[in-house]
Structures are given as structure tokens and as C-alpha cells.
Amino acid sequence: FIVAMGQSKKIIGIAALGFCLCLGMVLFILACALQGENWWPMFQIVFFILAPLPVGLGLGLSGGGGSPDVFFRQPNQNTFFMDVGLFLGTALGFSGFALPFVLYHAHVITTTALVLSLCGSLIMCASIAAYVFFFLVKKKEPEML
Secondary structure (H helix, E strand, O other), X not given: OXXXXXXHHHHHHHHHHHHHHHHHHHHHHHHHHOOOOOOHHHHHXXXXXXXXXXXXXXXXXXXXXXXXXXXXXXXXXXXXXXXXHHHHHHHHHHHHHHHHHHHHHOOOOXXXXXXXXXXXXXXXXXXXXXXXXXXXXXXXXXXXX
């Protein structure tokens, strides 16, 4: 029974995160479609799709093995590729947040589209961060008495 309760909490958590991702996508689409059907803010999604790729590639090349605790480095481990991947992933993620401001400054999108795309970005990034925090963090194993 206890195992079933843990599984149902995990399923509810995944469903809530999926709902948040869908809400973020709806806000992106509304930002594009509401005022004049200007679809330039959708390019923001490209940055968020590409952001994890250099991080995963860097972790794979530096021998991280994909374990959740890869950021705890061993003294003799080469972390050059991991550091470059984290840098490029951060640059792509920051560019995803900066693109609506650039488009607004160039008078390509309106204030409404700016606010909606930023809200969509915050919701999507928060849901991805929540997934990493709750589901990919290594759990402490119970100690035997």
C-alpha cells in the first residue's frame, strides 16, 4: 500500500508538470496569435529546445555517465567538456529569455506579446526545474538499524 501511495504521488507530480508545460505553450501561442498573428516569439522555443543539448553532450564527453550527482566533481576528473556544455546551455537559456526583449525593442512584437511570452517562459522553465529537482535528484537510501 505504501509503495502504491508513492507511485500515485509521482504520477500526480508528472501530470501537474505536464499541465504546466501545456500552459506555457498556450501562453506562447497566445503571445503570437492575439495581436496581428505575429509568430516571431515562437523562435523562443528553439532556444529552450536546444539548451539541454550541449549540457548532455558535455556530461557524456566528460564521463559523467548521466547520473544525477554529476555536479559533484572528483578531483581527478576532467571537467572541460562539462563546463563548456554548461556555459553553452546557460547562454542558450538566457538567449531564450532575452529574445522577447529584443523583439519588443525592435517594435516587432507588442507589450502584450512580450508579457505573455515571458510568462510562458517562466512557467516552462519552472516546470522543467521542478522536474529536475523532484525526480532526478538522488534520494538518500534509508539507513539500516
